[in-house]
Amino acid sequence: MAKLQVAIDLLTTADALALAEKVAPYIDIIELGTPLIKSEGLAVITAMKEAFPNKIVFADFKTADAGALEAEMAFKAGADLVTVLATTGNATIAGAVKAAKQYGKGVVVDTIGETDRVKRAQEVTALGVEFVELHAGLDEQAQPGYSIQVLIDEAARVGVPVSIAGGVNINNIAAVKQAGVKVVVAGASIYSSADPAAAAKALREALDAA
Numbered sequence: 001m002a003k004l005q006v007a008i009d010l011l012t013t014a015d016a017l018a019l020a021e022k023v024a025p026y027i028d029i030i031e032l033g034t035p036l037i038k039s040e041g042l043a044v045i046t047a048m049k050e051a052f053p054n055k056i057v058f059a060d061f062k063t064a065d066a067g068a069l070e071a072e073m074a075f076k077a078g079a080d081l082v083t084v085l086a087t088t089g090n091a092t093i094a095g096a097v098k099a100a101k102q103y104g105k106g107v108v109v110d111t112i113g114e115t116d117r118v119k120r121a122q123e124v125t126a127l128g129v130e131f132v133e134l135h136a137g138l139d140e141q142a143q144p145g146y147s148i149q150v151l152i153d154e155a156a157r158v159g160v161p162v163s164i165a166g167g168v169n170i171n172n173i174a175a176v177k178q179a180g181v182k183v184v185v186a187g188a189s190i191y192s193s194a195d196p197a198a199a200a201k202a203l204r205e206a207l208d209a210a
């Protein structure tokens, strides 16, 4: 069964907690977005884990160096998963994985900016990461002609555990799941909705039905 991850790209702890409260019944993983963590610091991770101890808390650090140190910071604050960039060196990813093993937590590699997401996903999986995020970031999504189909096609052939992030919504979530992903990530389609709880519920139902 694929997991549903809400990406919270809001800027305050209060707003993030309020959103999480609305959508918690429908989601498995709560992602604290990079701008949120930069805005609020590690305290937002601790606050979210304390409020939702039974959810998987995902700290989107997008670490590029000092993998062990940054992963340890996230895990000590309460994160269950932390992201490291695929574009960084294997030593950084391996350092984060070492820290994850010490804390009984996990590392997710984010392929944002990576030219060959499939090849790199296969390489980093061998380093012991939890899964790899096939990701088109917000700026890439804003480019003319962007389609999530490119990520769906990659997921279908990658052969290692992946998530997809990059504009998941109610119209494409079934195709995303059918590509065989482990986790489906939805940000704007939930937090920008007039009714985030209804949006999350609809995504959950579509995911479970697909």
Ligand SMILES: O=C(CO)[C@H](O)[C@H](O)COP(=O)(O)O
Binding pocket: 007, 008, 009, 033, 034, 060, 136, 137, 138, 141, 165, 166, 167, 168, 185, 186, 187, 188, 189
């Ligand atoms: O990590 C991110 C941006 O760097 C986003 O959280 C991720 O892209 C998911 O959000 P959306 O569904 O709005 O694309």
